[in-house]
Amino acid sequence: MIRLRRLTKVFAGQAGAAVDDLTLDVAAGETCVLIGPSGCGKTTTMRMINRLIEPTRGTIEVDGRDVAKADPVELRRRIGYVIQQVGLFPHMTIADNVATVPRLLGWTPARLEARVDEMLALVGLDPASFRRRYPRELSGGQRQRVGVARALAGDPPVMLMDEPFGAVDPITRARLQNELLKILAAVGKTVVFVTHDVDEAIRMGDRIAILRDGRLVQHGTPVEILVRPADPFVEEFVGADRALKRLGLVAVPDVMAPGAGGAAKGSPTVSLHTSALGALPALLAAPDGAVTVVDAAGRPVGRLSFADVQRVLTDESPG
Amino acid sequence: MTLLGAAVDYIAQNPRLFREALVTHLLLSGSALLVAAAVGIPLGAAVTRRPRAAFVALNGVNVARTIPSLAVLAFMLPFLGIGFLPSFLALAILGLPPIVTNTWVGIRQVDPDAVESARGMGMTGSQVLRRVELPIAVPVILAGVRTSAVQIVAGATLAAFIGGGGLGDFITTGIGMMQVELLLVGAIPVTALAIATELGFSLLERALTPRGMRES
Ligand SMILES: Nc1ncnc2c1ncn2[C@@H]1O[C@H](COP(=O)(O)OP(=O)(O)OP(=O)(O)O)[C@@H](O)[C@H]1O
Numbered sequence: 001m002i003r004l005r006r007l008t009k010v011f012a013g014q015a016g017a018a019v020d021d022l023t024l025d026v027a028a029g030e031t032c033v034l035i036g037p038s039g040c041g042k043t044t045t046m047r048m049i050n051r052l053i054e055p056t057r058g059t060i061e062v063d064g065r066d067v068a069k070a071d072p073v074e075l076r077r078r079i080g081y082v083i084q085q086v087g088l089f090p091h092m093t094i095a096d097n098v099a100t101v102p103r104l105l106g107w108t109p110a111r112l113e114a115r116v117d118e119m120l121a122l123v124g125l126d127p128a129s130f131r132r133r134y135p136r137e138l139s140g141g142q143r144q145r146v147g148v149a150r151a152l153a154g155d156p157p158v159m160l161m162d163e164p165f166g167a168v169d170p171i172t173r174a175r176l177q178n179e180l181l182k183i184l185a186a187v188g189k190t191v192v193f194v195t196h197d198v199d200e201a202i203r204m205g206d207r208i209a210i211l212r213d214g215r216l217v218q219h220g221t222p223v224e225i226l227v228r229p230a231d232p233f234v235e236e237f238v239g240a241d242r243a244l245k246r247l248g249l250v251a252v253p254d255v256m257a258p259g260a261g262g263a264a265k266g267s268p269t270v271s272l273h274t275s276a277l278g279a280l281p282a283l284l285a286a287p288d289g290a291v292t293v294v295d296a297a298g299r300p301v302g303r304l305s306f307a308d309v310q311r312v313l314t315d316e317s318p319g
Numbered sequence: 320m321t322l323l324g325a326a327v328d329y330i331a332q333n334p335r336l337f338r339e340a341l342v343t344h345l346l347l348s349g350s351a352l353l354v355a356a357a358v359g360i361p362l363g364a365a366v367t368r369r370p371r372a373a374f375v376a377l378n379g380v381n382v383a384r385t386i387p388s389l390a391v392l393a394f395m396l397p398f399l400g401i402g403f404l405p406s407f408l409a410l411a412i413l414g415l416p417p418i419v420t421n422t423w424v425g426i427r428q429v430d431p432d433a434v435e436s437a438r439g440m441g442m443t444g445s446q447v448l449r450r451v452e453l454p455i456a457v458p459v460i461l462a463g464v465r466t467s468a469v470q471i472v473a474g475a476t477l478a479a480f481i482g483g484g485g486l487g488d489f490i491t492t493g494i495g496m497m498q499v500e501l502l503l504v505g506a507i508p509v510t511a512l513a514i515a516t517e518l519g520f521s522l523l524e525r526a527l528t529p530r531g532m533r534e535s
């Protein structure tokens with residue numbers, strides 16, 4: 001869907017390249033998270049994809065078409081863009097901000113209005129109370145959510161999201177991450193998502209691309225990156241607790257011993273829907289090192305022991 | 320009798336003369352301001368994306384600003400003779416600099432992030448200008464129009480020197496005949512007009528500033 005080939009950008013008057021020989025594929029429907037230290041070229045990469053800046057060398061294909069040959073205006077209307085600094089229009093109401101792309105696409109007023117309300121509700125802003133407000137009457141986090149709603153409003157097949165949840169508190173952030181994951185699962189958008197937060201990268205990314213000084217250091221699934229960091233830089237970047245992060249990606253049903261019996265009577269229980277990481281506190285508290293896994297109705301469906309969890313960590317295959 | 324009373328008396332005795340001068344003055348100023356805005360705003364906006372053209376336009380316009388108003392009017396004489404047209408043209412030129420400069424400044428100070436997101440969402444260059452840059456620049460542009468309007472209203476007094484008419488006629492005649500009360504018949508209304516223009520445009524500025532950008 002998005003193919004970057006030997007993409008390079010050298011800004012005028014600068015010695016080094018901001019983006020250096022970057023080759024990267026993002027499959028249709030996939031979310032690729034770009035992560036790396038400040039100044040490593042994440043924003044520059046995005047701005048080349050929608051042609052806000054032109055590459056020095058290399059090619060970009062979106063949907064099989066070379067963007068260098070596309071009409072930039074038409075291209076950008078099909079690519080939702082959440083800029084790092086949000087960039088809401090101060091003279092327009094929240095509703096008008098969100099309606100920007102649908103309006104450019106010539107939607108009817110009725111459809112437009114319905115879409116605005118739908119998008120605001122989606123990012124957790126009550127349409128009735130926010131529609132008519134102005135950007136400066138919102139908090140930083142609320143503005144950021146409007147930015148996301150605005151980028152989604154035209155229902156673009158491709159999204160570029162530059163730190164969309166950077167100014168949002170952890171609880172709202174988790175909610176927005178979930179909402180976005182739901183939307184993405186439902187409509188299959190191809191997304192390039194920038195973040196500084198490794199946990200967010202792991203949650204949001206089908207694949208993660210780690211950049212350093214404009215170069216791609218590692219590209220892989222979250223598990224691949226947690227299990228086999230390409231070099232000490234990546235290892236340090238993902239953090240000393242990568243083993244725990246890895247457990248966070250494992251669903252309890254995938255590692256438990258299925259079956260209704262077997263657990264000691266009165267042993268602690270965990271829900272079927274938690275991750276191995278989520279089950280850890282219960283395991284630690286269990287007298288015999290094992291817990292009963294229960295479904296939503298509280299019926300036992302399996303048994304999870306320390307050994308099961310350990311097997312995840314010793315199993316080096318990232319699959 | 321006081322001078323002021325004499326001036327009021329003069330107006331009362333020559334109502335048509337006074338009304339004609341006032342109307343001419345307003346017509347002259349109004350049309351000059353309209354043309355200055357119609358030329359100055361597009362010019363200021365056009366050069367924001369062309370740094371070299373901006374350099375030329377802004378410097379040109381600022382040099383023009385240093386020429387005394389009377390000299391601008393005098394320059395018209397050899398080309399267009401005397402009367403309404405040369406006066407009107409001179410006043411329009413006089414009013415141009417603040418409008419061009421403020422339009423340029425107003426657009427330049429628009430938050431670059433708003434412009435970036437506008438472009439990134441697929442607005443064309445002219446859509447960015449019309450939907451984002453100009454509306455955000457409105458307060459600054461209107462401040463330029465206000466300065467220009469006050470200069471034109473005051474400057475129109477000088478039109479009397481090249482036969483343009485207006486309230487300046489009373490002043491020049493008053494000076495020529497050494498009649499101070501006649502001079503006041505021109506000077507007082509002109510002053511009042513200038514103040515009213517200043518106030519009127521201040522109100523307009525406030526009314527036309529987008530609600531999301533007003534100081535609360
Ligand atoms: N328009 C520009 N002109 C010149 N240099 C630029 C420009 N934009 C970015 N750079 C430089 O290119 C490099 C990469 O910048 P970029 O904005 O892509 O970093 P980033 O990875 O997005 O960083 P951050 O995480 O801080 O947002 C930096 O060294 C930056 O100074």
Ligand SMILES: [Mg+2]
Binds near residue numbers: 043044
């Ligand atoms: Mg950036």
